[in-house]
Amino acid sequence: MSLIGQQITVVGAGIGGLAAARALALRGASVTVLEQAPEIREVGAGLQISPNGARVLFALGLGDALTAAAIRAEAVSLRDYREGREVLRLDLGRLPAPMRYLFLHRADLISVLEAGVRELGVRIETGRRVIRSDSEGLHFETGEVHRAAVIVAADGVHSKLRETVLGPSSPSFTGQVAWRAIVPNRWNVPPIARVHMGPGQHVVSYPLGNRDALNIVAVQERSEWAAEGWDHADDPENLRRAFATFGGEMAEILGSVEDTRLWGLFRHRVAPRWHDGRIVLLGDAAHPTLPFLAQGANLAIEDAWVLAASLAASDTPAAGFAIYEHRRKQRAHRVIKAASSNAWKYHLRFPPLRFAAHTGLRIAGRLAPD
Numbered sequence: 117m118s119l120i121g122q123q124i125t126v127v128g129a130g131i132g133g134l135a136a137a138r139a140l141a142l143r144g145a146s147v148t149v150l151e152q153a154p155e156i157r158e159v160g161a162g163l164q165i166s167p168n169g170a171r172v173l174f175a176l177g178l179g180d181a182l183t184a185a186a187i188r189a190e191a192v193s194l195r196d197y198r199e200g201r202e203v204l205r206l207d208l209g210r211l212p213a214p215m216r217y218l219f220l221h222r223a224d225l226i227s228v229l230e231a232g233v234r235e236l237g238v239r240i241e242t243g244r245r246v247i248r249s250d251s252e253g254l255h256f257e258t259g260e261v262h263r264a265a266v267i268v269a270a271d272g273v274h275s276k277l278r279e280t281v282l283g284p285s286s287p288s289f290t291g292q293v294a295w296r297a298i299v300p301n302r303w304n305v306p307p308i309a310r311v312h313m314g315p316g317q318h319v320v321s322y323p324l325g326n327r328d329a330l331n332i333v334a335v336q337e338r339s340e341w342a343a344e345g346w347d348h349a350d351d352p353e354n355l356r357r358a359f360a361t362f363g364g365e366m367a368e369i370l371g372s373v374e375d376t377r378l379w380g381l382f383r384h385r386v387a388p389r390w391h392d393g394r395i396v397l398l399g400d401a402a403h404p405t406l407p408f409l410a411q412g413a414n415l416a417i418e419d420a421w422v423l424a425a426s427l428a429a430s431d432t433p434a435a436g437f438a439i440y441e442h443r444r445k446q447r448a449h450r451v452i453k454a455a456s457s458n459a460w461k462y463h464l465r466f467p468p469l470r471f472a473a474h475t476g477l478r479i480a481g482r483l484a485p486d
């Protein structure tokens with residue numbers, strides 16, 4: 117099916133929605149993006165873009181803008197919690213473009229994507245909260261209706277459109293909560309993703325491209341429930357109390373936190389079906405993942421590429437949706453499983469890591485040659 121002139125509506129101007137809008141518009145579609153927020157913005161947090169995601173962003177023609185907004189990661193380093201001693205290092209070497217591993221602020225990636233869709237003439241309508249969809253079209257809370265032949269539901273983990281396709285679902289609490297914070301990088305931490313691992317808890321930190329800041333996500337196992345949305349303010353003292361056994365530089369870094377958000381981590385099922393009639397699910401709307409492998413945004417970006425290619429190679433939208441689901445579903449399941457098992461490793465339940473953390477053994481690996 118040629119996408120030239122094909123009207124496509126994307127719901128959600130997050131990472132997945134904007135990447136899909138760019139991928140579809142590059143193939144000639146006439147794309148409208150509907151976003152509930154009054155303006156396009158992102159929460160203050162960092163993002164790791166791994167080579168799979170970077171490769172797609174380069175293929176979408178955003179390589180230069182991405183490179184300017186991000187810094188290149190040198191390694192992933194697993195450390196013990198008491199002194200911050202390195203126990204395992206995955207050297208990222210000099211990965212050739214476009215296979216880059218990058219750190220950046222989420223708002224900076226959104227800016228790159230937004231500029232990338234606007235330059236192709238994609239229409240973005242903000243303050244447009246979709247509440248449901250039926251044969252008439254997409255219904256807004258204002259009572260207005262938007263008619264669309266093809267709808268990409270990129271409306272995130274609490275997707276209204278997923279409910280339309282599958283009915284309501286009930287996520288389950290994982291028994292883990294997470295704090296996030298951004299602090300000035302007073303320690304000149306190099307571009308390395310550092311995971312400080314302790315019993316039942318871990319802290320991930322890395323510097324943010326162009327911002328002289330450190331992004332922190334601290335995860336703790338806990339039986340009590342905490343709210344799922346990830347923008348609930350919390351007292352930094354609660355974070356410091358929870359990680360009081362973490363020593364070395366990490367203790368200083370946590371000591372510098374002045375503003376933090378706490379949220380509960382919930383497990384959602386991968387959607388058993390990804391499309392229905394005119395609607396197709398993409399990104400977190402189809403396959404929300406836990407943040408332990410830094411792959412949710414990367415998967416959404418991959419989805420965007422595969423969806424556009426699948427539609428372009430099919431005679432009808434329904435056939436394109438089916439190819440897309442077939443190409444993506446197993447991969448999403450695999451990545452989500454790997455992400456879930458990382459918490460277990462980072463919390464020192466994986467015997468080789470526990471042994472290394474307690475004995476000072478150091479393991480090294482390399483992802484790419486220099």
Ligand code: FAD
Pocket residue numbers: 127128129130131132133150151152153161162163164165244245246247270271272273274275276296333346398399400401405407409410411412413414415416
């Ligand atoms: P979202 O980014 O959630 O975007 C959804 C958009 O839809 C939003 O703009 C929203 O306002 C809009 N919307 C929602 N409902 C409606 C509606 N009814 N009508 C209109 N608009 C609507 N992933 C990585 O790859 N690397 C990382 O390093 C990483 N770190 C993470 C750290 C944390 C702490 C967390 C929580 C997640 C992390 N992720 C990471 C996961 C990643 O953030 C998500 O997987 C990704 O943002 C999903 O993109 P999306 O476009 O599907 O959804």
